[in-house]
Amino acid sequence: MQPRRLIPPWLRHGFEAGVVGALLSAGTLVAFQYSRPAPRVFVPNGLDGSLILMPGVLALGVFAVSYPTFMAATRGDAILGALAAFLVAADALMLISLISRDSVLVHPIGHSIPLGVVSAAMALPVAIVALLAGQLTAPLGFGRSAGLRSAIAGAAIGLLVVVLGAAAI
Numbered sequence: 001m002q003p004r005r006l007i008p009p010w011l012r013h014g015f016e017a018g019v020v021g022a023l024l025s026a027g028t029l030v031a032f033q034y035s036r037p038a039p040r041v042f043v044p045n046g047l048d049g050s051l052i053l054m055p056g057v058l059a060l061g062v063f064a065v066s067y068p069t070f071m072a073a074t075r076g077d078a079i080l081g082a083l084a085a086f087l088v089a090a091d092a093l094m095l096i097s098l099i100s101r102d103s104v105l106v107h108p109i110g111h112s113i114p115l116g117v118v119s120a121a122m123a124l125p126v127a128i129v130a131l132l133a134g135q136l137t138a139p140l141g142f143g144r145s146a147g148l149r150s151a152i153a154g155a156a157i158g159l160l161v162v163v164l165g166a167a168a169i
Contacts, residue, residue: 008077009072009077009081010076010081011081013071013081013085014080014083014085016085017081017082017088017089018085018086018087018092019092020059020063020067021063021089022089022093024055025055025059025060026055026093028054028056028057029056035048035052042104042169044166045166046167049167049169053122054158054162057158057161057162058155060093060119060120060123061086061123062126062130062158064086064088064089064127065086065130066130066147067085068081068082068084069082069134070148070150071147072143073142077142078134078135078141079131079135086123086124090123093120094117097114101114102115103115104169107168107169126157127154129157130150130151133149134150134153137149
C-alpha cells in the first residue's frame with residue numbers, strides 16, 4: 001500500500017513551474033539593469049524594450065502554463081496547476097521587482113510602476129490564451145499534446161504582446 005501524498009500533484013507541479021518561471025522571469029530585471037545607465041526611468045521603445053520584457057512575459061505566460069499542463073494527469077490538474085504556477089511566478093517576480101526598486105514610467109496611466117508588475121500584467125493575456133489553447137484544441141486538455149499546443153500558442157501571442165506592449169509603454 002502506498003502512503004498518502006500530502007501535496008496534490010497539481011499543486012506540486014504548479015509550485016515547481018512557478019518557482020522556475022520566477023527565476024526565468026528575473027531575466028527581465030537583469031536585462032533592465034544592463035540596458036542603460038542609472039537613472040532608468042522607462043523601458044526603451046522598439047526592439048530594445050521588447051527584448052527587456054520578453055523573458056518575463058514568456059516565463060510567466062508560456063512556461064508557467066505549459067509545464068503543469070504537460071505534467072498533468074487530468075484536465076482539472078492541468079487547469080489548477082497552471083493557475084497556481086502563474087500566481088506563484090507572478091507574485092515572486094513582483095516581489096523581486098519591488099525589492100530591487102526598478103520602476104518604470106507607464107505613459108498611458110502616467111504613474112511609475114515596478115517593472116515586475118508591468119511584466120506580470122503583460123503576461124496575463126498570454127497565459128490566458130496559452131491555457132485556453134491547451135484546453136480547447138487538444139482532445140484531452142492535459143498531457144504532452146495539450147502542453148505543446150499551449151506553449152506554441154502562448155509563444156506566438158507572447159511575441160505579439162511584447163512587441164505591441166513595448167511600443168505602447
